Amino acid sequence: MIRNVELDIVDLAYNGKxxxxxxxxxxxxxxxxxxxxxAAKIVKTKRRFNQATLLRVLSPSSDRIxxxxxxxxxxxxxxxxxxDYSKQLFYKRNQVIASLKHIGGLDDVAxxxxxxxxxxxxxxxxxxxSFHVAENQDTPRGFVLGLHERGRxxxxxxxxxxxxxxxxxxxxxxxxxxxxADLRISIYNLISHQGFLRxxxxxxxxxxxxxxxxxxxxxxxxxxxxxxxKSLIEVFPEITTLVWVVNPTITNIAKGDVREIxxxxxxxEETILGLRxxxxxxxxxxxxxxxTEALYRxxxxxxxxxxxxxxxxxxxxxxxxxxxxxxxAREVVGIEIEHEAIEAAxxxxxxxxxxxxxxxxxxxxxxxxxNEFQDRDFDRVFIDPPRAGMHPKALRRLLxxxxxxxxxxxxxxxxxxxxxxxxxxxGYRLDTVIPFDMFPHTMHIELVSRFQKxx
Numbered sequence: 001m002i003r004n005v006e007l008d009i010v011d012l013a014y015n016g017k018x019x020x021x022x023x024x025x026x027x028x029x030x031x032x033x034x035x036x037x038x039a040a041k042i043v044k045t046k047r048r049f050n051q052a053t054l055l056r057v058l059s060p061s062s063d064r065i066x067x068x069x070x071x072x073x074x075x076x077x078x079x080x081x082x083x084d085y086s087k088q089l090f091y092k093r094n095q096v097i098a099s100l101k102h103i104g105g106l107d108d109v110a111x112x113x114x115x116x117x118x119x120x121x122x123x124x125x126x127x128x129x130s131f132h133v134a135e136n137q138d139t140p141r142g143f144v145l146g147l148h149e150r151g152r153x154x155x156x157x158x159x160x161x162x163x164x165x166x167x168x169x170x171x172x173x174x175x176x177x178x179x180x181a182d183l184r185i186s187i188y189n190l191i192s193h194q195g196f197l198r199x200x201x202x203x204x205x206x207x208x209x210x211x212x213x214x215x216x217x218x219x220x221x222x223x224x225x226x227x228x229x230k231s232l233i234e235v236f237p238e239i240t241t242l243v244w245v246v247n248p249t250i251t252n253i254a255k256g257d258v259r260e261i262x263x264x265x266x267x268x269e270e271t272i273l274g275l276r277x278x279x280x281x282x283x284x285x286x287x288x289x290x291x292t293e294a295l296y297r298x299x300x301x302x303x304x305x306x307x308x309x310x311x312x313x314x315x316x317x318x319x320x321x322x323x324x325x326x327x328x329a330r331e332v333v334g335i336e337i338e339h340e341a342i343e344a345a346x347x348x349x350x351x352x353x354x355x356x357x358x359x360x361x362x363x364x365x366x367x368x369x370x371n372e373f374q375d376r377d378f379d380r381v382f383i384d385p386p387r388a389g390m391h392p393k394a395l396r397r398l399l400x401x402x403x404x405x406x407x408x409x410x411x412x413x414x415x416x417x418x419x420x421x422x423x424x425x426x427g428y429r430l431d432t433v434i435p436f437d438m439f440p441h442t443m444h445i446e447l448v449s450r451f452q453k454x455x
Contacts, residue, residue, distance in 0.1 A: 002043055006058065009036045012091045014099070014414065016079045016443030018054075027052055030151075033083055034091075035061035063087045068121065069163045076150040077164065078441035089114045089437060092445045096413045096435050104417035106430065114435040115298075118290040123440065125270070125289050127165040128254040129173055129200045131180075132156040133189040143187040145177040145200060153252065154190055169202045172213065172236060176200055179231055183224040188217075190252060196220050198247060199254040203268060203279060206289040210240040210268035214281055216256055219248040229262045240264050243281050255282060273297060273324045275352045283344050284317050288438045292320075295409070295436045295448055299382065300325050302432060302450045303407050309379035312403070314364050314394070319345030321382055321409075323354055329380075332357040335367045365394035368401075376401075383408045389415030399426050406451040411438075413445055420449070427454050 007020035009032040018032035022042070031054030032038045040052040057064075067073075067081040080088050093114045101107040117123055132155075134144045139158065146159035158177065161170045180187065180197060188195035199216035213232065222244060233239060241264030247256030258266070258281055267280045272293055279285050286292035299321060305311060305328040313322035316334030318341050326332045326349075334357065336342050342361040349357045360367050367373065381403045383390065389412065390398070398406075406428065410416035420430055432450040439446075 002041065004039065004041050004055065005052070006037065006039050009034050009038060009061075012080075012095075012443075014095045014443065014445075022050060025050060029054055032057065033061040033064055035063065070161065071147075071157065071159060074149050074157055075159075076148045076152070077162075079150075079443060081163075081441040085116070085120055085440065088440065089116055092437060092443075093435050096433065096445060096447055099413035099417040100420065100433070102417075103414055104421040104424075106417070106420060106424065109430050109433055112432070112434045114437055115291070115294055117288060117437045117440045118294070119288075120440040121163045122166050123288050123290070124164045125206050125285070126201070126203045126287055127162065127169055129159065129202075130156045130190075130252075130254075131187045131195075131197050131199065133187050133192075133195060141177070141181040143181070145173060145180070156190070165202060166204060168211070168236075168238065169204070172202060173200065175235060176232070179228060183228060185224050185228070186220075193250045196222075201254055201281075203281075203285075205268050205270040205279070207271045208269050209238075210270070211236075211238050212241050212243065212264075212268045212279070212281070213239050214243045214245055214254075216245045216247055216254050219246060222259075225260075225262065233263055240268050241266055245281060258282075272320060275323055275348075277318060277320060277323075277348050278344060278351060279318075280340070280344060282340050284338075284341060286320070286438070291436060291438050295438070295446065296321050296324050298434060298436075299407050299409060299448045300328070302448065303380045303382070303405060305329050305380055310377060312378040312381045312401070314381060314383045314390075314398070315385045316345060316359065316382075317341050317384070319348050319357065319359060321384065323348055323352060323357055325382070326354045326357045330356065333376075333378075334359040335364050336361065337363050363391075363394075365391050365397055368394065368397040378403045379405070381406045385410070385415075387412040387415065389419050395419060395422060399423075402453070404453045408449045408451060409446070410449070411444065411446050413447065416447065416449070420451075423451050428452065429454055 009018045009020050011019040017028040020027045027050040029052045037059035039055040042050050042052045044051040063084045097111050144156045144158045146157050149155040186196035188198040196217050201214035203212040242262040244260045245256045246259045311329045311332045313334040316336045322332040322334045339361045342359045345359040428451040436446045
């Protein structure tokens with residue numbers, strides 16, 4: 001039943017929504033901060049909770065600050081930019097504690113203070129911007145290039161200045177928007193799935209200064225390719241490599257097959273903890289480079305690897321954490337489902353002259369059941385799964401390995417708490433949980449933890 005209400009906001013949920021109560025029933029509000037009295041509209045009622053949208057703030061919180069970004073009210077990115085940063089850290093740590101208690105049944109784990117990000121703005125090393133034919137939007141070009149409006153998949157707004165990546169990226173976005181109009185390049189329509197140019201992606205090596213620009217299109221001939229490439233390189237000589245990628249499907253993701261390297265080697269490099277990593281167009285790489293160094297350093301310190309110990313790196317991606325730990329170990333073995341990531345891990349091992357690291361492509365649960373792993377002993381295990389956490393079969397196989405120490409890195413406190421419960425019920429003790437803020441002004445939380453085998 002849709003109705004207007006007034007309520008007090010008392011907390012922030014893991015999904016970033018504000019929390020209040022109406023007649024004792026929890027109510028999630030899209031907007032508002034703890035300590036505020038707000039007017040809201042209830043748009044959905046379930047048996048256990050209500051969902052509401054913010055109408056206006058009646059009494060603002062002392063923790064509310066002016067948002068830095070001019071696009072804050074419309075953008076779906078930095079939902080907490082109007083909340084004092086110290087309070088962002090406070091609520092993120094509390095959400096880790098709450099997940100462990102209510103999902104994992106672990107209310108006796110001491111969660112350490114959260115590590116703040118070294119940079120609270122311009123910290124991202126990758127951003128994806130979408131093109132869209134703006135049939136019902138007021139734009140002089142007939143299309144937009146930017147980010148999604150909050151809660152909308154079908155509406156993009158023109159970004160003039162985003163505070164997440166770099167000033168260079170803002171100049172690039174504004175340039176490519178105008179150049180695409182000048183060259184009359186066909187623009188993709190998110191609704192009809194017609195048109196050519198779909199995404200504009202920027203990747204930066206924050207520690208190396210290298211810069212990758214990616215143009216993602218649908219199928220078709222890129223008639224303005226040479227002219228656009230020439231203009232980009234002339235105006236932005238800082239570009240290290242320029243790549244054209246084709247996504248022929250209607251799926252709205254900024255991925256596809258590399259059709260052509262238009263400039264440079266087709267990759268950039270970044271340094272983490274003194275090692276050099278090659279980043280190709282499709283490679284996953286932690287988005288906050290400086291905070292990643294702090295997180296990996298902490299994870300390796302918690303592992304306390306000795307020279308004769310074997311290390312297993314599950315969900316290893318491009319091998320970053322395993323390679324950073326390799327100098328302390330006898331051998332590192334990494335497993336990752338993405339074949340491109342495994343190839344990148346092998347390249348990175350060669351790039352850094354690391355010979356004691358080996359990588360296997362395939363699902364973690366499947367590879368660990370292979371003959372090569374049946375009689376292997378591992379002393380330390382790094383686990384860095386996707387948001388869904390560990391697959392139950394992979395977790396069961398991990399328990400069979402019976403490693404004395406596990407280092408679990410998670411980007412989702414809820415699935416981490418679920419897996420932590422199973423590990424602690426199976427003979428492990430969770431003795432360390434340290435949250436890291438990888439994404440200031442958003443609700444996302446990263447953490448690193450240590451499990452020790454009992455006895």
